[in-house]
Amino acid sequence: MKSKISIIIGFVLGVTGFLFMFKILVLDRVSPKDELAPGIVVMAAVLNGFLFAFIGSLLQKKLSK
Numbered sequence: 001m002k003s004k005i006s007i008i009i010g011f012v013l014g015v016t017g018f019l020f021m022f023k024i025l026v027l028d029r030v031s032p033k034d035e036l037a038p039g040i041v042v043m044a045a046v047l048n049g050f051l052f053a054f055i056g057s058l059l060q061k062k063l064s065k
Contacts, residue, residue, distance in 0.1 A: 003060075010056025014049035 022041060030036065 006056040006060035007053045011049040011053040014052025015045045017052075018045045018048040 019041075022045075026036075
């Protein structure tokens, strides 16, 4: 489990960071009348989470050597 902790932390930070920034940068500037596709937002958040998980995995491999 110790080997997977950086992947889990990277994924969680990537998803929450993307959703937080999306709320600050996009949702505050869009009028309530406009419709946003929630599926695309969730898919982008998950992809961002995978990217951060990959980066976390690389960092853990590099720092453990």
